[in-house]
Amino acid sequence: MDLVKRMFMGQLARLAAGAAFVPLASVAHAKINEQPPRRGGDPEKRWAMLIDLRRCIGCQACTVSCHLENDAPLGKFRTIVSQYEVEDEATGDLSTFFLPRLCNHCDNPPCVPVCPVQATYQQHDGIVVVDSDRCVGCGYCVQACPYDARFINEHTQTADKCTFCTHRLEAGLSPACVESCVGGARIIGDILDPDSTISKMMDEHYSDLKVLQPEKGTHPHVFYLGMDDRFIDRPEALASVWDVRGEDFSEMGYEFSGH
Amino acid sequence: MNSPVIEILAPRYEIAWYPWAVQYFFLVALAYCSVWLALPGLLFGRNGRWAATARYALLAAMTTAICAPIALLADLHQPLRFWHFYAHFTSTSWMSIGSLLLPPFVFAVIGLAWLVWREPMLAWRERQDWTGRIARIATLGGWQTPHFAVRILAVVAAILSLSIMVYTGSEIAVVEGRPLWNTIWLPPLLLTTGMMGAAGLVLLLNRVAGPWDAGTDRKMLGVITLFGLLTAGVVLMWGMEGLFVEGSSIAAAIDSVRHEPHWRNTAIWGMLAGAVLTLAAGLMLWRAGWSNKPKILGPWILGLVALHMAWMARWVVLMHVQTVQKQTAGYSEYIVGWQSSGWGGVIGIFGLWLAVILIIDIFVPWRAALGGSTGEPRPAPLSPNQGVATHG
Numbered sequence: 216m217d218l219v220k221r222m223f224m225g226q227l228a229r230l231a232a233g234a235a236f237v238p239l240a241s242v243a244h245a246k247i248n249e250q251p252p253r254r255g256g257d258p259e260k261r262w263a264m265l266i267d268l269r270r271c272i273g274c275q276a277c278t279v280s281c282h283l284e285n286d287a288p289l290g291k292f293r294t295i296v297s298q299y300e301v302e303d304e305a306t307g308d309l310s311t312f313f314l315p316r317l318c319n320h321c322d323n324p325p326c327v328p329v330c331p332v333q334a335t336y337q338q339h340d341g342i343v344v345v346d347s348d349r350c351v352g353c354g355y356c357v358q359a360c361p362y363d364a365r366f367i368n369e370h371t372q373t374a375d376k377c378t379f380c381t382h383r384l385e386a387g388l389s390p391a392c393v394e395s396c397v398g399g400a401r402i403i404g405d406i407l408d409p410d411s412t413i414s415k416m417m418d419e420h421y422s423d424l425k426v427l428q429p430e431k432g433t434h435p436h437v438f439y440l441g442m443d444d445r446f447i448d449r450p451e452a453l454a455s456v457w458d459v460r461g462e463d464f465s466e467m468g469y470e471f472s473g474h
Numbered sequence: 475m476n477s478p479v480i481e482i483l484a485p486r487y488e489i490a491w492y493p494w495a496v497q498y499f500f501l502v503a504l505a506y507c508s509v510w511l512a513l514p515g516l517l518f519g520r521n522g523r524w525a526a527t528a529r530y531a532l533l534a535a536m537t538t539a540i541c542a543p544i545a546l547l548a549d550l551h552q553p554l555r556f557w558h559f560y561a562h563f564t565s566t567s568w569m570s571i572g573s574l575l576l577p578p579f580v581f582a583v584i585g586l587a588w589l590v591w592r593e594p595m596l597a598w599r600e601r602q603d604w605t606g607r608i609a610r611i612a613t614l615g616g617w618q619t620p621h622f623a624v625r626i627l628a629v630v631a632a633i634l635s636l637s638i639m640v641y642t643g644s645e646i647a648v649v650e651g652r653p654l655w656n657t658i659w660l661p662p663l664l665l666t667t668g669m670m671g672a673a674g675l676v677l678l679l680n681r682v683a684g685p686w687d688a689g690t691d692r693k694m695l696g697v698i699t700l701f702g703l704l705t706a707g708v709v710l711m712w713g714m715e716g717l718f719v720e721g722s723s724i725a726a727a728i729d730s731v732r733h734e735p736h737w738r739n740t741a742i743w744g745m746l747a748g749a750v751l752t753l754a755a756g757l758m759l760w761r762a763g764w765s766n767k768p769k770i771l772g773p774w775i776l777g778l779v780a781l782h783m784a785w786m787a788r789w790v791v792l793m794h795v796q797t798v799q800k801q802t803a804g805y806s807e808y809i810v811g812w813q814s815s816g817w818g819g820v821i822g823i824f825g826l827w828l829a830v831i832l833i834i835d836i837f838v839p840w841r842a843a844l845g846g847s848t849g850e851p852r853p854a855p856l857s858p859n860q861g862v863a864t865h866g
Contacts, residue, residue: 251566361651
């Protein structure tokens, strides 16, 4: 009971302090829907990911390891590998295409300026994170992200997304998805460091690198090598597998529809 | 659809804004539009031609302004953290700006209704029952309401209502991630359908709450006709933009829904309902030969249709659009459950709204405001089988 009271009083105090400093002056500075200043992170670094699609075998090891590392609720994913069956219209031959998707940690992230409480923000090192203690769960960032990279976590009732496993990066470890990638398709690194693997690869393959939905002006920092142009925007495709949970919310086997 | 590409694994992304959001955008639009319908009567005084309309519009504005923020709060996944809006103001976010604009608007409308209603309430101060006790507290003394204060507050509320109009429209229209929202024609659409809904609500209150006023019916039918035509104009402009501007919202919109029959049906239904409503309102206005008797199948039915239109417009814009996947194939088939974030919330908010109207009806002699003839409901001149206006 005391603890509850103390927390309540603490919140009240923060409310009072906050109300006293409502920065009305900042209205004049930051324009509506423009990026607020970055906070935290190492300004000497700019984290980015390069995904070599030629090496991706669609095994979903990244999906699973991310799920375990970040404890996402069942059916919600911080990263997933989209798997496509592509038919050659001329010959009828089938092939597969795998496209790992995650937060693009854009340089102009549309999810950040819309956040009404600045719970979601971009660090100086480019990583976009969510302060789940501050997030009010309004879902505005989920709407604003053109990549469907965000979701409301039903356990925390706040916005959730890929953080490039920033907690692991800080400890000198690779993100879970990078660590578990059997083909070595995911390369993470600091693109401000010319000696990093990612910088060297980006130099080498510069003209072949592609990002998702570049016309949105978000400047994504997840770069794809070996990308098929048909998949840069929302692909014209038929969806087959829909659910991972049945009507009783228990996990179920995948069912195929339509073919 | 015959596509050479099949997405073998397509996660279904759940929607982030629940039907609560529809309720908020619906009620707040009724609130800011009702203020404008009440404005002529409030400015040009009692017994004027707009006084009766203003009585109903003020009741509409007051009750919707109270219920709308409750629906908004419920749509937060962390409603108890609402104070974060004020502790961490963010000038880049329309939602944050809205959190500063909404309370002044709501309090202005409540203050306005209080100023207008306390005048007839003064007569109830002598009563010995509960209504008298409430009247003695709520009127805060026996002083007469200065009319200039009503006028000033009415203008203030109207100006603040503009801010709500701008923020609610912009909040959705800036979302580039959803092409169907990202158009400058969305805010005008919310306004024109909101005006139709508000006029419909006044028509309904005029008939159901009484005393029935022929002039109000006539005026509101005019408003519905006018804003029905304006809505058609906005939809037309949106379509024209699609024809002439490359990469426009409507091109993306059509592209994202062209394989979905449910969408087509909803769009056709919406346009048909809107066209029929506008035509019917216009015809009724033109042909009716206004008698002094309310009709059983009168304009109030169009009022109900107008409310339905305004609500459906928001349902389609806010709920259906969220089912369009942003980068994976197909649609997330959203099924509205009966829990509080589904129909439970929708019905709950409507129930709350009705309760607020009834409570005001019991404790406030709102019919006598602005030169209304009596504190009691005047029985409408009806034949017995046509029902009698009630007042709770």
